[in-house]
Amino acid sequence: EAQVTQNPRYLITVTGKKLTVTCSQNMNHEYMSWYRQDPGLGLRQIYYSMNVEVTDKGDVPEGYKVSRKEKRNFPLILESPSPNQTSLYFCASSSFSYEQYFGPGTRLTVT
Amino acid sequence: GENVEQHPSTLSVQEGDSAVIKCTYSDSASNYFPWYKQELGKRPQLIIDIRSNVGEKKDQRIAVTLNKTAKHFSLHITETQPEDSAVYFCAARNSNSGYALNFGKGTSLLVTP
Numbered sequence: 001e002a003q004v005t006q007n008p009r010y011l012i013t014v015t016g017k018k019l020t021v022t023c024s025q026n027m028n029h030e031y032m033s034w035y036r037q038d039p040g041l042g043l044r045q046i047y048y049s050m051n052v053e054v055t056d057k058g059d060v061p062e063g064y065k066v067s068r069k070e071k072r073n074f075p076l077i078l079e080s081p082s083p084n085q086t087s088l089y090f091c092a093s094s095s096f097s098y099e100q101y102f103g104p105g106t107r108l109t110v111t
Numbered sequence: 112g113e114n115v116e117q118h119p120s121t122l123s124v125q126e127g128d129s130a131v132i133k134c135t136y137s138d139s140a141s142n143y144f145p146w147y148k149q150e151l152g153k154r155p156q157l158i159i160d161i162r163s164n165v166g167e168k169k170d171q172r173i174a175v176t177l178n179k180t181a182k183h184f185s186l187h188i189t190e191t192q193p194e195d196s197a198v199y200f201c202a203a204r205n206s207n208s209g210y211a212l213n214f215g216k217g218t219s220l221l222v223t224p
Contacts (some may be wrong), residue, residue: 021176031210032212033211040120040216041126041216042117042214042215042216042217043155043200043214043217045211045212048209048210048211050209050210058211059112061214062140090154094210097159098143098145098206099145099160100145100157100161100210100212102154102155102156103154104153104154105153105154
């Protein structure tokens with residue numbers, strides 16, 4: 001089954017404690033992206049990757065890092081999380097067919 | 112960069128009525144316009160999309176129209192049902208400059224029986 005998976009689905013952590021949210025897709029997509037969703041603000045892009053070892057900033061990259069060492073994986077790293085990074089995070093992937101597939105989401109709370 | 116504005120932010124209709132959500136975009140080179148539906152607690156899912164060489168596209172009760180001159184596109188849902196209640200996002204992309212989708216802020220649609 002074609003899918004995008006994310007882990008964990010829910011995470012409560014404390015300020016400053018490094019965390020990683022994993023994202024994996026099994027559709028051989030070149031493009032992968034991370035979004036955060038906040039009430040009233042829609043979906044805002046954090047980082048994206050056009051292919052292995054090619055990443056670039058989106059609209060709200062501050063406080064986040066990513067890596068793309070393999071085509072299928074695109075982890076999101078928060079080196080020192082802060083309360084303003086409490087949000088719902090979505091990973092997505094697509095190829096030349098245009099449709100972007102979203103993962104199930106990760107709800108992060110930083111206290 | 113691309114700026115997508117979406118209206119209204121909330122919309123309440125009675126079951127069986129039609130619903131229309133409108134979006135405008137700023138980049139005249141944008142050529143792909145998808146609409147996503149997000150049910151409560153779930154991921155956004157593509158419901159319909161349109162490319163810039165087409166003016167209208169229909170899929171059963173939903174349709175999308177595109178006016179390239181005015182740089183706006185709309186989602187039309189006819190004969191609404193309670194299960195249409197969700198948040199709808201429009202998006203725009205200039206495929207010549209990559210795959211990034213620029214999303215509107217969303218419309219919360221409530222269909223009351």
